[in-house]
Amino acid sequence: MTDSFADATIAGLQADLSAGRVSEAELVRHHLDRIDRLDRRGPALHAVLELNPDAEADAGRLAAERRSGRVRGPLHGIPFLIKDNLDTADRMHTSNGSTVMLGSRPSRDATTVARLRAAGAILLGKTNKTSWTSGSAGWSPRGGQCRNPYAPDRSPHGSSSGSAVGVAAGLATAALGTETVGSILGPAAANAVVGVKPTTGLTSRAGMIPGIRSFDSIGPLCRTVADAATVLTVLAGPDPRDEATAAGRGRDHGDYRDHLAADGLRGARIGVPRAVFFGYSPAADKIADAAIEAMRAAGAVIVDHADIEHAAELTRHPAIGLVVAHETRHYLDRYLAETPGDHPRSVAELVAANRAHADVELARFGQDMLEMLAGFDADLDAPVYRGALSTVRALARDRGIDATLRRHDLDALVMPTCPPPWPIDPENGDPAPEGAAVVPGVAGYPAISVPAGFSDGLPVGITFTAGAFSEPALFRLAYAFEQICPARRPPLR
DSSP states (O other), X not given: OOGGGGGOOHHHHHHHHHHTSSOXXXXXXXXXXXXXXXXXXXXXXXXXXXXXXXXXXXXXXXHHHHHTTOOOSTTTTOEEEEETTBOOSSSSOOOTTOGGXXXXXXXXXXHHHHHHHHTTOEEEEEEOOOOTTOXXXXXXXXXXXXXXXTOTTBOOOSTTHHHHHHHHTTSSSEEEEEESSSTTHHHHHHXXXXXXXXXXXXXXXXXXXXXXTTTOEEEEEESSHHHHHHHHHHHBSOBTXXXXXXXXXXXXXXXXXXXXXXXXXXXXXXXXXXXXXSSSOHHHXXXXXXXXXXXXXXXXXEEETOOOTTHHHHTTOHHHHHHHHHHHHHHHHHHHHHSOBSSOOSHHHHHHHHHHTHXXXXXXXXOHHHHXXXXXXXXXXXXXXXXXXXXXXXXXXXXXXXXXXXXXXXXXXXXXXXXXXXXXXXXXXXXXXXXXXXXXXXXTOOEEEEEEEEETTEEEEEEEEOSXXXXXXXXXXHHHHHHXXXXXXXXXO
């Protein structure tokens, strides 16, 4: 058993499993050993909060199924990590990185987790994430500071940091992340992996500790675009537990692998929104511009300065703050009240519990946001909330991304995902966010971040985005770009 599995693809591992070159149990033991060597010891990445005590038993059952002639699909026996804000009804915790949530006992798996299990994926464990009280990406009271495997003194970026680091460092083949605004895209770029933020409503959020419900989505973090397409095919589809998925009924497009084409850039019209999305990082601009020229050489029609008219306005619009406050308070209260176990049952109780355990929960950062929410009157029927949500959607969708695509007759937009990873600063936290995530995030539109290059050894990605349920087009473009510019390289052996 070699570390070649640390950079293997889903299809490659499935071929090895089918041919008997490796077993499900051997794969699990290999990844558990790597977690011990790199996450617990060595560079101590702190990407994995806890291991699944049933992983090896699950591997045994799936191996027996394979021997009997039953293979559930391309994920049968593939090792996964799951972000710690997704419910698992097993012996693992669902804590959102918080010690005061360790008594939570969800009664059923998140729908996306249940779909992975049904497809034969093996859950290795839960990943570290940015907590409610953190000002530093990847830090949680329970897990400490998650670190970038390309430079452990650099940020892993974003809330799905542990999932991205785990995939990048070969601690699992694939992982689930969640995105509100940037929580998949940012970590994907910072850790040189592929991250897919699906259209809000394409994948169910049932069993997810909520961020901002109108923006939230759950998607894969993988090492290749093809792997991401394989995983999203399993995750996508309607769910009666999440009313937003009704909008996606009939729009999951079957198997997303069918849209992968090496010549997918030929004739594609791709817009480059310079305003807002370029100019904050010379290093990211340089790599994105080189990627754009490579796409042009591959036959894409590049429409430069295809700016999103209201992008700058959206980054500071007060309507977003109103949506955030109303939805976070309402849906977090509901999640806490409905989830079984011994844990805070409301935002107000969560604030009190953090104060009672301040030596751990508030050891590095305060909880100003939670304190504000605890005193906020969240009424989702209030005209002020309904008006704010309507404003945000109009600026981001109809008058934003959709208008830009129509104006220039575009298939998609492309821009740098975010700056190269910055130094971790435990005293002052992270710099102000910059990057591709805000407009597709608040629109609830899909986006895919793909590795595009390195600046002084630090990863940089580019993001493709377009209108609602445009995942097939984005996969086609992202895959074709990956074939002409295979930028990813593994960080650790």
